[in-house]
Amino acid sequence: MKLQTMTGSHLLFLDVDWSSKEEVIDHLVGALADAGAVESKEQFKQVVFEREGHSPTGFEHGLAIPHGKSALVKEAKVAIARLKTPIEGWESIDPDNKVDLVFLLAIPAAESGSTHVRLLAQLSAKLVDEDYRARLYSAKSPESFLNSLDGTEENSTPEQSSAIAKRTVLAVTSCAAGIAHTYMAAEALQKAGNELGVTVLVEKQGANGQEDRHTAEQIAQADAVLFAVDTKVKERGRYAGKPYVQVKVAEPLRHGKELLLQALENPSGIVEKEEVQEAAVKTAPKGFKGLIGEMAQAVMTGISYMIPVLVAAGLMLGIAKLTWLYGLGLPIADIGSADYAAVGGLKEFLHNLDAFGNLIFKFLYPVFSMFVAYALADRVGIVSGLLGGVFASGMHYTFWGVEGGIPSGFLGALVLGLAAGYMARFLNQKIRLSQNFAAMKPMLLIPGISILLLFILNQYLVDPFFSQLNRWIADFIQGMTGTGELTLSAVIAAATAFDLGGPVNKAAGAIAIGMAADHIFPLTPRVLAIVIPPLGIGLATIIDKFVVGRRVFSPDLRVAGNTSFLLGFLAISEGAIPFMLRNPLLTIPINLIGAVAGSCTAVALGAVQWYPLPAIWGWPLVEHFLAYFIGLVVGIAIIAFSNIFIRYAMIKREELKDS
Incomplete structure (x- = not known):
């Protein structure tokens, strides 16, 4: 396609004195709106800035290609700015990039898979050429600039070498x-x-x-x-x-x-051969740092596949609970009652949809653990990784009829997922069979042996260790009933926020609800500690750029952060699990501090909540809501700003080390 046909002198600005990314985009979007290419300047500008939040649009050599795909765009157009003074703050793949040549692409939503890709590919390919860029920078008039857009690259003389020529x-x-x-x-x-x-x-x-x-x-x-x-x-x-x-x-x-x-x-x-029946053998990295890096990469892989499960579960629960409360006007606590399992109509539908959302949550750890193992051992690690996650979620207690069994939760999923991956990879490397029996290795030997070893590991180490740990925590909380209310509030809040819906959280919940039912101690610290971590970490992903001037979270965690923020209002603390899994040594202590500080602030100011309704619809039932709200804000602020400043310091330290 001809680039000249997609722009024009009315969309071209040469040697302008615009000093920020926001100012550049504002002017270019305004030019597109004035030209009739987009329906609404402000709405399309919002689309462009939302795209800016996903990943850098700056490249190298002073270049930036912001773009937006929207139904607001009537016709695909390109607005261009050559700046008099380079902009240093434009997020780029080259951190030293100073942007002074900007191409803003406006693409109709219907052409996102065609015109968008072809235009980006063509423009990106041309801008790689140094001579092409030089012609654009040296153009003295809009006409010469536009003529240079589709100029052909002169054939360069190959640097022929007898050793590599014609290869x-x-x-x-x-x-x-x-x-x-x-x-x-x-x-x-x-x-x-x-x-x-x-x-x-x-x-x-x-x-x-x-x-x-x-x-x-x-x-x-x-x-x-x-x-x-x-x-x-x-x-x-x-x-x-x-x-x-x-x-x-x-x-x-x-x-x-x-x-x-x-x-x-x-x-x-x-490149090693990968048989149809047998996954490629992955080799272990060299050195301790390589091993740590490999495990971190495996955890990231598990998180990336787990996030859609989390979003799906939260969506089902949100639709069911909000419709139940505001559509039918029924108490939200009743949606899980078995009385609605066969009543027919909308009530039965919403009851089952809520149960379905809770069922999806059960698969968070199996999916996470499965793909952790997959990242380490390829296909041969999938089955054992999946079953490791089943153990971590506690499904085996249900099928074995064990009452009161405490699952190992996210820490168990980490341990069992990594163990499954390394065991499967070791077996894949060490087992050698003739070609006639090669199919037995991935289909029988590796899954059979690794699953058996995983069962033994869980039976005699993972489950006993975490069960004892969780029981000890539960007994400790029960023994605190005679102490001061702030001390007890701090313990309940810390236990609730520790593993975000995991066994420690549930153990604390069972005791806290029991004390509230006997009117011994209100649920105030419990309900606050459920919502503070997901709201705090979610807010951090939204405001980090405005606080320290740059993004401190990766794109996938920013997406998870938006989900976490929304789920926090629904009292679904699992929205913050991806952050805990990615960096537990950072996330867990901050969650504990924020939850404890927020809960104790609310309790000290006189907030009281006797009902187990931590979501936003339970807030009207709180006595002294202003105190409750102040505690909520304190806890959220501590988690949000602590995450931002600590992560920013870690990034700066790494950049200093690299330089």
Whole structure:
């Protein structure tokens, strides 16, 4: 497509004196609105800034490509600004990038998978070329700038080397979003290949699937493979036997020629064969730091697959409870009563929908543990990882008819998921069978042995340890009934916030509800400690940029944070679990401090809540609500600002270390 046809002098601003990202976007969106390309300036500007919150739109060499996809856009257009003074605060893949050339893309929602991808790919590919950028920067008038947009790149003279001339490198590029960086890396590698005299064939594994997929003939004739990816390579086994190098997708933008030379002359290894019946054998990392990094990556993988389960469960519960309370006007505590299981109509539907949401929550730990094991051992770890999560969620107590069994919760899911992955990987590496019996290994031996070992581990170590720990905590709380109310409030709040709906939380809840039923002690610290952590951590992901001037949470945790914030009002503390799993040594202490401080503040000021209704609809039942609200704000603020400032300090420390 011709870039000139998508813009014009009325959408082009050269050498303007705009000093911030907000000012640039405001002017460019305003120009699009004045040109009739978008229906509402303010609404489309909000769309663009929401996209800015997902991942950086700044790149390198002063470039930024913000964009928005919306039904507000009538026609795909590009607004362009060349700035007189570079902007330093624009989030970019290169932290040192100072933006002075901005392309704002406005894409109709109906063209998000076509025009959006093609335009980003074409623009990203052109901007990689240094000569192309130089023509844009040197253009003296709008006409010359527009003419340069579709100018063709002069053929460069290959830097022929007798050692690498006429050789072929296959490349796979893939970024998390599957759009801009995928295509920019591909263009950078092809340009570097032209300069070296090397044939580079790039397969893009992006938002539109596998583009320019390598054929069997191309793979057979290739000399090496370069994986420039931030995601798992699809069908990696196709390249078995080929020397390879694997790097982040942004690396070719900086070191394209060096990476091609490395792939041809000093590869990292040989791509291993991946049989149809048997997953590839993953090898252990070298050194203690490598092991810690591998476990952290496995936990991140588990969290990423667990988040959709969390969102689905919260959505089902939210729809059921809100409709029950405000649609039918019934007490929210009655929705789980068995009396509504066969009454028919909307009541039965909402009762079952609420039960379904609770059922989905039961699968949080199985899904998490399964994908932790998968990240470590590939497919052979899935079954044992899943069953480790089943143990952690306590499902085995239900099926075995054990009453009062306390599950191991998220810590058990961590231990059992990691154990399942490492056991499956070890067995996959050590078991050697002839070709005739190869299918027995992944189908019988690995799952059979690893599941048996996992059962023994859970039976004699994980369950007994956590059961004793949780029982000790429950006995400790029960023994505190005669102490001061602030001390008891602090203990109940800490136990409630410790594992966010896990066994310690439930043990504290059972005792706190019992004391409230006997009118011994109100549930005030209990109900506050349920909602403070998810609201606090969720708020932190929303305001971090405004507090310290940058994002301190990764994109996936920002999404989880929005969910956590909403679920907090519904008293679903599990919304904060992804943060606890990602970094328990940071998250758990902050949750405890915030919950204790907020609960004790409310109790000290006279707030009283006797009913087990921590969600927003239970707030009207609180005596001295102002005191309750002050305690809520104190706890949320402590968790939100502590997370922001500590995470910001950790990021700055890492940046200082890298520099």
